Amino acid sequence: MGFEVALTEALNTRTSLLVKNVAVAGRQTPSQFNAQRSANMQAHSLSLSSLQAFQSLCHGAAVDGGWWNSLAWRDPDARKHFIAGKLALVHSEVSEALEAFRKDLMDDHLPERKGMEVEMADAVIRILDLAGALHLDVFGAAMEKIRYNATRADHLPANRALPGGKSI
Ligand SMILES: [Mg+2]
Structure with a gap:
């Protein structure tokens, strides 16, 4: 469909x-x-294809940035812990969004934007990066x-x- x-x-x-x-x-x-x-x-x-292209963009940017160079990603035993760490980093972004919301903060790096908005974007980017790596x-x-x-x-x-x- x-x-x-x-x-x-x-x-x-x-x-x-x-x-x-x-x-x-x-x-x-x-x-x-x-x-x-x-x-x-x-x-x-x-369109689904444009959304999937966005996922590829998120993962490709992380690969280009060297965030997937860890030996842990290549080791079958260590990989599951590496992936668990990537999921934990999604938690961290959501927590940052909560703090920004609590304090009604603007973002440090994009000062014209609300902190909550940017931290939620960070969470989405991290989710799509991991999804791209795992072909989800x-x-x-x-x-x-x-x-x-x-x-x-x-x-x-x-x-x-x-x-x-x-x-x-
Ligand atoms: Mg952040």
Whole structure:
């Protein structure tokens, strides 16, 4: 299935669920939601190939920078610890984003941007670098997960509002 078809299906599924759950105070009406989603889709003409190219860019930049030169990456026994370290570095970026958010900081290196924004970008870059190294299809999986989540009863606003529902 093409990425744009999958995206449209996901949005249509989500929209149909929203239509069934209109009575959410302070939220967009279904028509507002549909109009906004339509505008967003037209404004961001995404394709899976361009997203996968972005993943290659992230990993290629890290390779060029020498971040994958470690002998640990080449050793079968050490590799799993090396990969675990790469995942831990994603945690570190998310923690930096939290601190920037707590203190409403601007970024040190890109001072015109919010620190939270840049640290979240760092986390994305690190995730895509690792995904590129391991040949993981993160964007394809993300699309499948969005489609799956759109079918989950426990994600519907009406069900989340029930006792024991997911409040956040
Ligand atoms: Mg950072």
